[in-house]
Every structure is written in structure tokens, then in C-alpha cells.
Amino acid sequence: MAKDPLVIVEGLQKLFPLAVGILSGEKHYIHAVDEVTFSIAEGESLALVGESGSGKTTTGKLLVKLTDPTGGHIKMRLNGDHVDIAHLKGKETKRFRRQVQMIFQDPYESLNPRRTVFDTIAEPLVVQGVGELQDRELRVADLLELVGLSPAKTFLFRFPHELSGGQRQRVAIARALIVEPAFVVADEPTSMLDVSIRTGIMQLMQDLAARLDVTYLYITHDLAVARYMSNRLAVMYLGKIVEIGEMEDLLHNPLHPYTKALLSAVPVPDPTIHRTAPNILGSIAKPIDPEPICRFYERCPIRESICAENLHPPLEDKGAGHRVACYLV
Amino acid sequence: MAETLLRVENLTMHYTTRAGEVSAVDDVSFTLDKGASMGLVGESGCGKTSIAATILKLLPENAEIKGGHVFLDGTDLAPMSESEIRHVRWRRISMVFQAAMNSLNPVYKVGDQIVEALETHLPQLSAQETRKRVEDLFRLVGLDPKLADQYPHEYSGGMRQRAVIAMALACHPDLIIADEPTTALDVIVQDSLLREMTELQKQLGMAMIYISHDIAVIAEVSDRIGVMYAGKLVEFGDTEAIFKHPIHPYTQGLLSAFPSIIGPKRELATLPGEPPDLISPPSGCRFHPRCPYATDVCTEKVPVYEEHRPGHFAACWHPLE
Numbered sequence: 032m033a034k035d036p037l038v039i040v041e042g043l044q045k046l047f048p049l050a051v052g053i054l055s056g057e058k059h060y061i062h063a064v065d066e067v068t069f070s071i072a073e074g075e076s077l078a079l080v081g082e083s084g085s086g087k088t089t090t091g092k093l094l095v096k097l098t099d100p101t102g103g104h105i106k107m108r109l110n111g112d113h114v115d116i117a118h119l120k121g122k123e124t125k126r127f128r129r130q131v132q133m134i135f136q137d138p139y140e141s142l143n144p145r146r147t148v149f150d151t152i153a154e155p156l157v158v159q160g161v162g163e164l165q166d167r168e169l170r171v172a173d174l175l176e177l178v179g180l181s182p183a184k185t186f187l188f189r190f191p192h193e194l195s196g197g198q199r200q201r202v203a204i205a206r207a208l209i210v211e212p213a214f215v216v217a218d219e220p221t222s223m224l225d226v227s228i229r230t231g232i233m234q235l236m237q238d239l240a241a242r243l244d245v246t247y248l249y250i251t252h253d254l255a256v257a258r259y260m261s262n263r264l265a266v267m268y269l270g271k272i273v274e275i276g277e278m279e280d281l282l283h284n285p286l287h288p289y290t291k292a293l294l295s296a297v298p299v300p301d302p303t304i305h306r307t308a309p310n311i312l313g314s315i316a317k318p319i320d321p322e323p324i325c326r327f328y329e330r331c332p333i334r335e336s337i338c339a340e341n342l343h344p345p346l347e348d349k350g351a352g353h354r355v356a357c358y359l360v
Numbered sequence: 361m362a363e364t365l366l367r368v369e370n371l372t373m374h375y376t377t378r379a380g381e382v383s384a385v386d387d388v389s390f391t392l393d394k395g396a397s398m399g400l401v402g403e404s405g406c407g408k409t410s411i412a413a414t415i416l417k418l419l420p421e422n423a424e425i426k427g428g429h430v431f432l433d434g435t436d437l438a439p440m441s442e443s444e445i446r447h448v449r450w451r452r453i454s455m456v457f458q459a460a461m462n463s464l465n466p467v468y469k470v471g472d473q474i475v476e477a478l479e480t481h482l483p484q485l486s487a488q489e490t491r492k493r494v495e496d497l498f499r500l501v502g503l504d505p506k507l508a509d510q511y512p513h514e515y516s517g518g519m520r521q522r523a524v525i526a527m528a529l530a531c532h533p534d535l536i537i538a539d540e541p542t543t544a545l546d547v548i549v550q551d552s553l554l555r556e557m558t559e560l561q562k563q564l565g566m567a568m569i570y571i572s573h574d575i576a577v578i579a580e581v582s583d584r585i586g587v588m589y590a591g592k593l594v595e596f597g598d599t600e601a602i603f604k605h606p607i608h609p610y611t612q613g614l615l616s617a618f619p620s621i622i623g624p625k626r627e628l629a630t631l632p633g634e635p636p637d638l639i640s641p642p643s644g645c646r647f648h649p650r651c652p653y654a655t656d657v658c659t660e661k662v663p664v665y666e667e668h669r670p671g672h673f674a675a676c677w678h679p680l681e
Binding site: 082083195197225226227228229230231233234252254255256258259279282292293294295296297298299300301302303304306308309311314315 | 403404516518546547548549550551552554555573574575576577579580599600603613614615617618619620621622623625628629630631634635650
């Protein structure tokens, strides 16, 4: 597991300006992602969990360069060297786009309704100028079989409306994987799917990762799904990663008070277990011009004066790569 | 022995679409005791919301009740006219929907909307009594009564859902039907709402039908569980019995496909295939194309929905032991 990091994120920040105070000239910002630092090793799957508005999707978009950061760096290993993806030019950008793909949440919106399965999946090949038409058709057919849409020839020329939700998500996965990317950001790819179909998609993504050597950033609000999709877990709260570590270690031994609250709020599919109520104050706010102190202070059940007098705590290693941003643990 | 509040018998409802008749609810029977809670679980399109809509006769024009009965305290709601059923809605049975924002009118203050509901359904109350009732309802669901003068957009998602619950409780119904009320909410907000609802249900002695695709949520709020598949109620029993000794292979599949953060990490099962099209559902048992135990009889004959163990019903030719 001591592989080289594929992705290194340092002090990543994304601020969204708010359209208020136009007359007064005042500027306010939502700190969607605020000085986030982590890395993802080659071949691993890192789950990024948090509530709505925690910044997990923005982080994913930054990593695939769908949006540009306000500050910080994202370094990715392309052909052996780590390069800052902000400084890519022309040909390098194209190569980057081939190495990095994203799978979206809603298979009803992420597929163009006027294009056939073949057109959709082959598009990245066309853009990248890979192969002749016949060659592309073979590759798409092979991949369709691989993602479980079999026999491939019965799916090639169908339109999205002729597919079920699960089949659409398989097409979206195939499109992401056709260029053989090294790194895939999957943003809630199973949250719109029913349970009986979801497991199949989860297993498919894992099988393909092993087979094609894909590294995942798996974004989800569902901790139980994260447990099955990833070997490491990062918990985000209002733009900050508050805790990161090995999945099972973190689930069984959470240290940050927010992680504890989040874990204890997850319903358990066992009627004999009675959860205790999550220990957390108030309700979630938007990170608009947040105070520089601990981002969780307002809702923290164990806060002390030290937390209000110092900057947001840095992630500190508590052993075995289990890092926590809290002064009190 | 607890008294029966709701008895649904052989309820069947179809939608007429351009593509054909959709058999959305097919021959469904169950009972619910006064003050008890039951969960209805199943995947999209399995008919769980359709059952709720049929009970309250909140059906679109292309829907038709083809047969069966819905007895509420012995009175059949199924043949009732719109004006008759109106006296049942809100006063006897109320409903909470998934999208709270759609249940609240954005241009009226939240408190005024509850006042309006009260004036419509309980016209005997004085203006002062109505105001007082709204305040009590706000406190009951954990909202500050001062919020009554605010508009829905000033509320968070969780607060809106609380306001909708307050509205549903306004006339002290005997039964509340909650259709995925927490699905759009984050887990911490969901947790407090679930606690609130079970607490209120017990405190007010109301019966509750909780509809969800999430079997973990259902496990936490229901005394009994009904499992739906393709318009059929395939299994019905006490919550613990459903989890510990499921009878129907679909229930077993659903349970073993569901991940948990508690306990050892076990292998998740995959159900092959996808739920069927209800315009031409599979012959015999509707689950047979996906069932690992299916034999010829399953493709030929509709399994009988019967009591396999005391209070534990299922419709399967090859029940699990």
C-alpha cells in the first residue's frame, strides 16, 4: 500500500463570490473548499464524505479541472512526473483529460438524449483522435460487455430513453473508462439507483478499478456505501477536511466530534440496535466569510476557549495515517 | 389485543397510459392497529406511494381502483365520493410528502398556511383558539412559534419538513402517512426528524405508515414492515421477524444488498436483473425472473399471500425457512 501518490492536493481553495453588496462595494465569499490538503495513492480509492454544502463536489470538480481553484495546488503524476495541473498547456491538457475522468450522479442528465450509446461512449475517443471508426466500434463493444451491457450489439445503437437507470449509469461508466484513465472522480454515482441495482454498479466499479488499474475519488453522502467503495475515508465539513484515515480504522475509531456525530446519525439496518442520538449543536450554516477559527466551533459539543482563540486546527497525525483537525483530541 | 384501525383488503389499482394499463397496486392486503407504526419498503415504481395515494384517494385522473377495500374503523373508503373522502383527509388520515417545499405555498407565511388548514377542517375553532393551536403545533414539532410569521424560503429543509408535519398533525389524525419525508435531508437532520416523528407518534397515540426505499430507516421507525415488489405486497410481518427470518427471497435479497457501517464488513449480494415493467408484468410470481429459487410453478401460478408464521405473511411458492 506504500505506493507513490498519484494525486497531491496542497492548500486547495475555492471561493465563490456572492452577488451582494454591489452598491457598497463589499465582497463576500462562500468558502466552498478552504485550504484542503491530502493525497491519493496509486490504485487506492479515497471516499470523500460530508453533508450537502460541505464542498465535496467542488473538490471533485477541481481535481478534474472542471473549475479552477482560487488558491493552492493540485499535482498529478502524468507520465512519471508530478505536474501542477494549473500550468498545463495545449497538448498536456489533452493528455491530462485522457488520464482523468468524472462520473456524475444523475444518469438521466449526464447522457445526451439524442446520441446513441455508441456515440456517447466513443466521443472521448473521437476527441482524443484514437483509432478508426471500425476500431472504435470494437472497443466500445468490448467495453459494453465489460460493464455488463451484453450482448453489446443490442445496446450499441440504443438511445438513453431506451435504457433503465442502472443501464444508463453503466453507459456513463463505460464513457469514463473508454480512454483508460488513471484517475476517476465518481460523484455519487449510485445515489439515484435502487438498492437491488446499486450493488451491481458498486461491484462493477470495483472490478473495473482492479482490472484497469484505476484510482478513485469516490464522493458520497452515504457512509455505508463509502465503506464498500473505498479503503480510505476523508470527512469534510464546510470546506475543510476534518478527519482522514484508513476506512475501517476511521469507522471504528472516529476522533473528530463531527465524524462521531455523522457516524452516529447513520441509520442501521438492524432493528435490535438502538443508536444514541448524535452529539452536535445547532444546524449547518453556509461558509460565508467564516471566522478563521475552527470551522466546527459553532456546532461542537466539546468546544473550549482554545478553539475560539486559535486558527482552524491543522490536520495532525494520530498514528497510522489517521489525521484529525481538532485541538481537543 | 390491540384494535384494528386500518384494514386494506385485496386492493388493486391501475393507471391507464398510452402504452397500456399499468398494474401499480395488485391485490394488496394488510392491517394496521391503532397507535402502531408500519413501514412500507420497496424500490422505485414498486407501488408503495401508489398504495398511500389509493388509501386517501389522491389519485390522478388516469388511475382507477379496480377492486378491494380500505376499511378505516370499519368504514370502507374505497367507494367514497370526493366530497365524502374530504372529511377523512386531514381529520382522520393525513399525509407528509417527500418534497416539503412543494407542500408549502411559497407566498404565504408558514403559520398562516396552518391556520388556513385548521379553518377549513375545524371551522368550529375561534380565531384565538386557532392561533393558539398553531403555536402548540410549532412547539410540538420542535419549531420556535415565532417562526410562524416567516415564509417557507426562510426555513431550512429540515425546518420545512417539521412545518409540514405540524400541518399534518393539525387535526389530530388517527393515521399519518409519511412518504419518504427525510429522503432529501442530510443524515444528521434526518436523525432528529426520525426521532421527533417516532416520539410524536407514540405521544399522540397515532398510527403511522412510513414509506421509504431505505430499509435502515424503516427498521428504526416501524413496528411492522411490508415489503413491496412490482405492485405486490410480497411480505408483511414484525420488524424483527422480517430482518431475522425473512420468508420471501426478495426480502432476503434486499436485506443482503444493503450496506451498513456497523458490524463486520460482509459481502453485499447482488440481485440479478431489474424490476419488471408493470404494463406486462411477469406471469405467475412477479419476482420469478430474478429469483434464485424459481421453478416452473413460479412462472405459472401467482403465489398465495398467506400467513406462514403467526402474524408473518408472504406470497411465495418456495418460502425460506
